[in-house]
Every structure is written in C-alpha cells, then in structure tokens.
Amino acid sequence: MEVSVMKCCLSLCVLVVVLGVSGVEKVDGAGECGNVPVNRMAWRMAPCAAASQDPQAQVSARCCSEVQKIGQSPSCLCAVMLSDTAKMAGVKPEVAITIPKRCNLADRPVGYKCGDYTLP
Numbered sequence: 001m002e003v004s005v006m007k008c009c010l011s012l013c014v015l016v017v018v019l020g021v022s023g024v025e026k027v028d029g030a031g032e033c034g035n036v037p038v039n040r041m042a043w044r045m046a047p048c049a050a051a052s053q054d055p056q057a058q059v060s061a062r063c064c065s066e067v068q069k070i071g072q073s074p075s076c077l078c079a080v081m082l083s084d085t086a087k088m089a090g091v092k093p094e095v096a097i098t099i100p101k102r103c104n105l106a107d108r109p110v111g112y113k114c115g116d117y118t119l120p
Helices: 002-022 038-043 061-070 074-081 084-088
Strands: none
Touching: 038 074, 038 084, 061 074
C-alpha cells in the first residue's frame, strides 16, 4: 500500500514539475482545449492520477467532476489523456480512457476515437 501511495505522490510531483516547465510556453492560437494549453489543462486531472494508472483503483468524486468538465470537449479530454505531460506522470492511456465510464457519466463521449483508443 505504501509503495502505491509513493508512486502516486511521485507521479503527481513529476506532473507538477512538467507543468511548471511547460507553463512558460506561448499560446499562439486556440487548440483542442481552447486558449488553454493541453499541458496546463492536464494539471486539472491530477485527482485522477491513481485511477489513470490502475483500472481497479477507485475514481474519486473530484476526478469525475474534472473529467465531466473537460469531457464537454471530447477532443480536449483526448488531448489531455494522450499528452506528453500525462505520459510523463505515468498515465496509461488505455486505463485513462476508461475513467468517464468508471465515473458513470451519462453524457460521456461514447465511441469517440482518441488516438489508438475508443472511449467506452
């Protein structure tokens, strides 16, 4: 148990460092998440760290809330889950893609193609 807590904390620390470094980049136009860079938007997914690495981990209410907000734009949600920031934090795309379903979100983008993955 202590090892998984340490892994989660380490993943969050890596995410914070990466986001701090990537936060200095200039935004020239709207992207998948509007005027907010994908790497900055990935910070909002920090409550989902454990759930994005382990398909058996419980998904917190805070994580589900953020997924629901970001999921209003499926292209943004997809970009965040597949971002370099998420990869550096240890996010497993094949697990992260299941979070909207695990949150029981009725308005989730079912069948949306996200890279090599399809939202269940």
